[in-house]
Amino acid sequence: MSVDHPINPFLRWAGGKRWLRKHLNAIIKIDNYDNYHEPFLGGASIFLSLIPKNVSYLSDCNSELIDTFKSIKEDPLKVIEELSKFKNNKQDYYLIREIKFKNPWKKAAQFIYLNQTSFNGLYRVNLKGNYNVPYGYRKCKIYDQNQFLTIQKRFENVIFQSGDFELVLENIKENDIVFLDPPYVVSHYKNGFIKYNKKLFSLSDQYRLKDVISSICKVGAFYVLTNAAHKTIFEIFSKDSNFIELYRNSLIGGKKAERGKVMELLFTNIPYDLKP
Numbered sequence: 709m710s711v712d713h714p715i716n717p718f719l720r721w722a723g724g725k726r727w728l729r730k731h732l733n734a735i736i737k738i739d740n741y742d743n744y745h746e747p748f749l750g751g752a753s754i755f756l757s758l759i760p761k762n763v764s765y766l767s768d769c770n771s772e773l774i775d776t777f778k779s780i781k782e783d784p785l786k787v788i789e790e791l792s793k794f795k796n797n798k799q800d801y802y803l804i805r806e807i808k809f810k811n812p813w814k815k816a817a818q819f820i821y822l823n824q825t826s827f828n829g830l831y832r833v834n835l836k837g838n839y840n841v842p843y844g845y846r847k848c849k850i851y852d853q854n855q856f857l858t859i860q861k862r863f864e865n866v867i868f869q870s871g872d873f874e875l876v877l878e879n880i881k882e883n884d885i886v887f888l889d890p891p892y893v894v895s896h897y898k899n900g901f902i903k904y905n906k907k908l909f910s911l912s913d914q915y916r917l918k919d920v921i922s923s924i925c926k927v928g929a930f931y932v933l934t935n936a937a938h939k940t941i942f943e944i945f946s947k948d949s950n951f952i953e954l955y956r957n958s959l960i961g962g963k964k965a966e967r968g969k970v971m972e973l974l975f976t977n978i979p980y981d982l983k984p
């Protein structure tokens with residue numbers, strides 16, 4: 709592994725885990741594993757901070773997201789050619805938002821453009837599946853050619869798939885590593901539900917995820933799961949697993965930790981030494 713020079717993702721993504729990279733680095737020693745799997749890929753911030761040895765299977769149920777990554781893997785310059793035609797202003801934003809492109813390079817460019825220029829970089833669609841996030845009034849560079857080319861290199865040994873996280877079971881082998889970052893059922897502080905895509909990640913999805921984790925363990929592979937610090941989540945995932953209460957500034961394992969705010973729970977079957 710080398711996380712000395714993690715590449716920054718080019719998408720803004722709700723629930724993005726850039727802040728988690730340094731903590732994961734202490735837990736996942738990527739050179740110890742064979743293939744890498746990430747079935748809740750989002751903006752790919754974790755994958756881009758690791759250099760897996762063999763093949764990486766990256767997937768997400770957001771097929772537009774996965775198609776965009778595929779286009780960057782195939783030919784980032786064609787995406788850039790299309791992106792350079794889009795201007796960052798309110799009028800163009802709403803025009804571009806409405807177009808139904810068929811050409812894959814234009815579609816990828818549109819996805820990146822809307823992600824960069826929309827309000828908060830949200831991905832939100834209405835019931836008809838139309839992207840409906842308002843203009844963000846952001847003064848920003850929409851793309852960075854060098855970043856795209858560097859990321860294209862990182863994608864050389866990647867197999868992208870779009871679909872449900874259970875896809876991971878199609879390819880998992882002994883000594884592989886899986887990073888799981890599902891949408892949170894509840895937010896820690898608001899106690900409300902968070903929507904991703906057209907449907908919620910429900911409690912029954914969390915139970916399905918638990919079954920997938922059992923299958924991962926059965927084949928002799930390893931996983932790290934990040935999830936909301938919530939009683940129900942703890943009850944579902946803590947059995948037969950090491951868990952780590954993760955604070956923004958420190959990692960504390962064990963039963964209870966008093967200081968700071970709990971931001972996340974990590975569950976893993978990797979033997980993890982909590983001593984500094």
Ligand SMILES: C[S@@+](CC[C@H](N)C(=O)[O-])C[C@H]1O[C@@H](n2cnc3c(N)ncnc32)[C@H](O)[C@@H]1O
Pocket residue numbers: 721722723724725726747748749750751752753754767768769770871872873874889890891892904905909913
């Ligand atoms: C918390 S985000 C991942 C963020 C990512 N780790 C990052 O750093 O950008 C969760 C992702 O799970 C995806 N997702 C939601 N339900 C899913 C499902 N049933 N199967 C696969 N992916 C799903 C969403 O589209 C979203 O991209």
